[in-house]
Every structure is written in structure tokens, then in C-alpha cells.
Amino acid sequence: MVHARSGEPPLDEEEVRDALPRVVRILASWCGDLGVAEDLAGEAFARLVALPASERPRAVVPWCVQVGRRVHLDERRRSARFSQLAHRLAEEPVVSEHELDPDGVPSGLDDRLALLFAACDPALTAENQLVLALRVVCGLSVDQVALHLGLGEAATAARLTRAKRALAAARDHFEVPGRDARAERLPVVLDCVAAMFTVAHRTSPEPPDALEDLGAQALSIADGLVDMYPADSEVRGLRAVVLLGLGRRPGRVDDEGVALTLDEVDRSRWDQRILRLGLADAAFAMQGHGRFALESAISGLHATAPSVAATDWPRVVQFYEVLQQVWSSPAVEVAWLAARTQLVLHAFPGTAAEAAGALAAIEERLVEMTEEAPTFARRDAAFALADLRWRTGRRAEAAPTYERLLDHVTSPPVRGFCERRIRLAG
Numbered sequence: 001m002v003h004a005r006s007g008e009p010p011l012d013e014e015e016v017r018d019a020l021p022r023v024v025r026i027l028a029s030w031c032g033d034l035g036v037a038e039d040l041a042g043e044a045f046a047r048l049v050a051l052p053a054s055e056r057p058r059a060v061v062p063w064c065v066q067v068g069r070r071v072h073l074d075e076r077r078r079s080a081r082f083s084q085l086a087h088r089l090a091e092e093p094v095v096s097e098h099e100l101d102p103d104g105v106p107s108g109l110d111d112r113l114a115l116l117f118a119a120c121d122p123a124l125t126a127e128n129q130l131v132l133a134l135r136v137v138c139g140l141s142v143d144q145v146a147l148h149l150g151l152g153e154a155a156t157a158a159r160l161t162r163a164k165r166a167l168a169a170a171r172d173h174f175e176v177p178g179r180d181a182r183a184e185r186l187p188v189v190l191d192c193v194a195a196m197f198t199v200a201h202r203t204s205p206e207p208p209d210a211l212e213d214l215g216a217q218a219l220s221i222a223d224g225l226v227d228m229y230p231a232d233s234e235v236r237g238l239r240a241v242v243l244l245g246l247g248r249r250p251g252r253v254d255d256e257g258v259a260l261t262l263d264e265v266d267r268s269r270w271d272q273r274i275l276r277l278g279l280a281d282a283a284f285a286m287q288g289h290g291r292f293a294l295e296s297a298i299s300g301l302h303a304t305a306p307s308v309a310a311t312d313w314p315r316v317v318q319f320y321e322v323l324q325q326v327w328s329s330p331a332v333e334v335a336w337l338a339a340r341t342q343l344v345l346h347a348f349p350g351t352a353a354e355a356a357g358a359l360a361a362i363e364e365r366l367v368e369m370t371e372e373a374p375t376f377a378r379r380d381a382a383f384a385l386a387d388l389r390w391r392t393g394r395r396a397e398a399a400p401t402y403e404r405l406l407d408h409v410t411s412p413p414v415r416g417f418c419e420r421r422i423r424l425a426g
Contacts, residue, residue, distance in 0.1 A: 016045070016060070019060045019061050019064065020041060020045065021110075021111040021112040021114075021115050021136075021137060022061050022111040023041045023044065023045075023061055023064045023065055023068065024037050024038055024041045024111075024115060024136055025037075025111045025114050025115055025176070026061075026065050027040050027041055027065060027068045027069070027072075028115075028118075028174040029174060029175070029176075030065075030069065031072055031174075032172075032173040032174050033164075033168055033174060034115075034118060034119070034132075034136065034164065034167055034168075034174050035163075035164030035165070035167065035168060036072065037068070037174070038135065038136045038164075040068035040069075040071055040072050041064065041068055043067070043068065043071050044063075044064035044065075044067040044068040044071065045064060047067055048060065048063065048064060048067075110224055112137050112220070112221055112224070113221065113224045113225070113228070114176045115133075115136055115137045116133055116137045116189055116192065116193075116221065117176065117177045117181075117182050117185055117189060118167075118174065118175075118176060118177065119132040119133045119136060119137060119167075119192070120133070120185045120188040120189045120192055121167055121170060121171070121185075122184075122185070122188070123166055123167065123169075123170030123171070124163055124166050124167060124170075126188070126191070127159065128159060128162060128163035128166060129163070129188065129192055130149075130192055130195050130196075131145060131149070131156065131159045131160050131163055132160065132163040132164070132167070133192050133196070134149075134196065134199075134214075135160055137221075138196065138214060138217050140214075142156055142157050142160065143156075145160070149199065182228075186225075186229070186232075186235075187234075189225070190225070190234060190235065190238050190292065193218050193221050193222055193225070193238060193242075194238060194241065194292070194295075196214055196217065196218045196221075197214070197215055197218040197219075197241065197242050197245060199214060200213070200214035200215035200218060201215065201245055202411070202414075203410070203411040203414070204411065205249065205252040205253050205259050205411070205413050205414070206249075206252065206253040206257070206413060215242070215245065215246055215249065216246070218242050219239070219242045219243065219246060222235075222238055222239040222242050223239065225238070225239070226239050226281075233284065233285045233286075233287050233288030233290065233292075233293055234285070234288060234290045234291070234292045234293065235292075236281045236284045236285045236292075236296075237281070237282065237285030237288070237290065237291075237292030237293040237294075237295065237296040238292045238296075239278075239281050240278045240279070240281035240282040240284075240285055240292070240296035240299065240300070241278075241292060241295050241296050241299050242278075243274055243275070243277050243278030243281060244274075244275060244278035244279070244282065244296065244299035244300060244302070244303045245299065246271070246274055246278075247270055247271045247272070247273075247274035247275035247277075247278055247303060248265075248270050248275070248302070248303060249271075250269040250270055250271055251265045251266045251267070251269035251270065252265060252413075253413045256416070257412060257413055257416060258413055258416035258417050258420055259411075259413035259414050259416065259417040260417075261387070261417075262302075262308050263307070263308040263309075267306070267307070270303075275303050278296075278299070278300070278303065279300055279303065279304070281296065282296035282297060282299065282300040285297075289326070290326060291323065291326055291327040294319050294322055294323045294326060294327075295323065297319050298316055298319045298320065298323075301315060301316050301319075302316075308342065308346070309346045311342070311346070313339060313342050313343035313346055313347045314343060314347060316339045316342075316343075317336065317339045317340055317343050320332065320335055320336035320339055321336065323336075324336060329377075330369065330373045330374055330376075330377030330381075331376065331377050331380060333369070333377075334366075334369060334373075334377055334380040334381050334384055335380075337362050337365060337366055337369075337381075337384055338384040338387070340358070340362055341359065341362055341384070341387070341388050341391070344358050344359050344362070345391060359388065359392065362388065363385065363388055363389070366381050366384055366385040366388065367385060369381035370382045370385060370401075379405065379408055379409075382401050382404065382405055383405065385401055386398040386401035386402050386405070386421070389401070390421065395421075395424065395425040396425055398421065398425060399421070399422050399425035399426070402418040402419075402421050402422050402425075403418075403422055405418050406418050406419070
């Protein structure tokens with residue numbers, strides 16, 4: 001729930017989650033600036049939360065839009081645009097539900113998707129697109145965005161400011177991209193939704209509430225994209241990745257709130273209904289050969305394996321090798337190295353000496369990546385390196401890596417996992 005002031009009943013979190021992107025989109029269309037609209041919406045919702053229960057509006061969206069417009073008017077009262085804005089506001093003194101389509105959003109395009117396509121503007125860098133999407137589309141606070149991305153709050157706020165300024169500089173007025181522009185931006189939108197889900201998977205194995213469940217929000221957005229592009233194999237592949245990840249989320253944390261490794265998870269707790277939906281999407285996606293088709297195939301192999309040892313590691317490794325050709329990135333290389341480790345441990349066809357040599361080569365590369373790779377991949381490489389050493393009986397060597405990871409891990413379940421392994425190694 002979204003909590004109001006002390007003594008007041010909480011606001012309904014689902015209503016707030018659904019209302020926020022619509023309020024932002026409407027205010028952006030009205031004032032012409034997405035960054036300004038996001039600030040106005042934040043102020044409006046803050047005032048809504050502060051209201052006594054007896055004074056809360058029945059319709060959240062029009063009330064927040066009206067408040068946002070008046071806040072903007074107050075802020076611009078001394079500017080040259082005051083008379084123009086005052087005239088526009090005077091023409092619409094009360095906002096009603098049937099008036100809330102000022103920019104003619106195309107039928108079938110919900111407000112989150114409209115904002116996401118706007119945020120994924122080619123004028124912005126990939127990093128700025130993501131931080132803007134997390135803040136404006138998902139409604140996360142700056143400190144929550146910082147937590148999810150592993151950045152400091154000051155750095156996150158600065159990145160968000162740069163994103164808003166770059167978008168305002170590139171576009172004279174906020175508008176929802178048309179069909180052709182949306183098609184051009186679709187690959188970037190898919191990357192952004194995938195990044196949202198990756199962040200959720202790494203940092204929130206057990207979200208505290210629906211408002212902070214970035215994984216569920218990614219699925220909701222992926223559903224909307226499938227509605228728009230039902231025959232696109234990459235869109236279906238992305239949704240498959242999200243579904244298969246969410247289906248395997250139950251059981252990732254033990255009774256003490258500590259994250260579990262893949263071989264420790266109780267697979268009987270996995271949500272089979274969600275997994276079946278994900279496997280259906282993955283089967284459709286394999287008509288193509290893109291990034292998300294391959295990622296969904298890998299996720300499907302994990303979802304259908306009865307155990308870690310019984311996983312088809314040769315095929316997992318093969319898919320990762322093809323993925324590196326289609327979408328090369330440090331994150332994919334780390335995942336390939338981790339899969340190679342499992343292959344050697346469970347299904348290596350060579351001799352013991354050859355297996356030892358393969359593990360040594362994997363370890364050498366992981367050590368290099370912990371020093372040279374980008375920040376996000378460096379952390380993943382450190383986990384893979386510590387796990388390799390742990391699984392090969394060198395717990396004392398793994399412990400210092402887990403200790404260093406504590407400086408970069410903020411998720412309580414993952415921190416608990418590192419601390420537990422440090423204790424067991426001692």
C-alpha cells in the first residue's frame with residue numbers, strides 16, 4: 001500500500017501505479033516538457049497522499065492533472081508565458097475524466113508505453129533512456145533508481161537531469177511518437193524493458209510490495225508490446241524471458257530472507273502456469289534468430305530442467321555462443337563463462353586433466369573481467385568467480401571476493417547470501 005500521513009488509511013497502490021503514467025503523459029502534452037511534467041505529477045501525488053481520507057478525490061487522475069496544472073501556473077506566474085497559460089487554464093477550470101486525451105494517444109497505446117516510446121528517444125544515450133524510463137514510466141524515486149542501478153543518489157539525479165535536458169533540447173514539444181517512429185524505436189524499447197527486468201532479477205528476488213515490483217511492471221509493459229506487435233518474434237521473445245524469470249522467482253529466497261543459488265532453490269515452488277505461458281512465447285520466438293529469441297531459449301532450458309545437474313548445459317553454452325555473435329556484451333560473456341563452468345562440472349566430455357584446464361582458463365578470464373569490465377559486468381564476473389572457487393572446494397579463496405562484493409551489493413537477500421558464504425568459509 002501507499003501510505004498517507006499518520007492515522008490515515010493508505011491509498012490503493014494499484015490505483016496509484018496505474019494513474020501515475022497517465023498523469024505524467026497528460027501533463028507533458030499540456031506543458032510540452034516531459035521533465036517538467038514528471039515533477040508536476042510528483043508534486044500532485046505528494047499533495048494527494050497528504051489529504052485526509054475524507055477529502056480524497058474519487059477520481060485520482062483528473063484531480064492530479066488539475067493540481068499539476070495549477071502548480072505549473074503558480075511557478076510560471078511571473079514569466080512571459082503567464083497570460084497564455086492563464087488563458088488556457090481558464091478555458092478548462094475543472095478537469096473531468098472524459099477530457100483526458102489532449103494529445104490523441106493512438107488507440108491501443110497505453111500511457112506507460114506512450115511514455116516509454118517517448119523516453120527511448122534516439123537523442124538520448126542508452127543509459128539516460130533507462131534512468132528516464134525507470135523514473136518516469138515506472139515511477140521509482142531517485143533513491144530507488146540509484147539502488148536498482150547500483151549508482152549513488154547524486155550520480156543518478158545528475159543522470160536524470162541530463163536526460164530531461166537532452167530530451168527537451170532535442171524536441172520543441174513533448175509528443176507521443178507516431179507509428180513509424182515507434183517502429184524505429186522498438187528495438188531500443190525492448191532493450192529498455194529487458195534492462196528493467198534484469199535490474200529486478202538481480203536486485204529484488206522478493207519485492208517488498210507491488211509498487212516496487214519492477215519485474216511485474218516489466219511484464220505488464222511486455223504484454224502491451226505484444227498487443228501492439230503480436231507477430232514480432234523479438235517482442236514475444238522478450239515477454240518469454242520476463243515470464244520465465246517470474247515463473248522461477250518463487251523460492252529464490254529462504255525463510256531467513258537470504259537469496260539462494262540455482263541448485264538450492266526448491267523447484268516445486270516455481271509457478272508452472274507462468275512458465276507454460278513463457279515457454280509458449282519462447283517457442284514462437286524461435287521462429288526468429290534475434291537476441292531475445294536466443295535468451296528465451298536459454299531461459300526455457302533452465303525452466304524445464306529438473307535440477308542443475310540435469311540441465312542441458314551443452315545447449316545452454318551453445319546458445320550463449322550464438323548470442324555473443326548476435327548481441328555481444330560483457331554481460332553475455334560472463335553468463336557464457338558461468339554456463340561453461342557448469343558444463344565442466346556436470347557434463348564435460350573430456351578427461352579430468354582437460355576439465356581442470358578448462359576451469360583454469362575460465363577462472364583466468366573471470367579474474368580479468370573483475371578488473372576490466374564495465375561496472376555491472378564486473379560485479380557479475382565477481383559472483384561467477386567466487387562461485388567457481390566455491391564449487392571447486394576453495395572456499396577460503398572465494399571468501400575475499402564475497403567480502404568485496406558487500407561494498408557493491410545493496411539488495412538485502414543478496415547481501416545475506418554473501419555474508420552467509422563468508423561465515424561458512426571461515
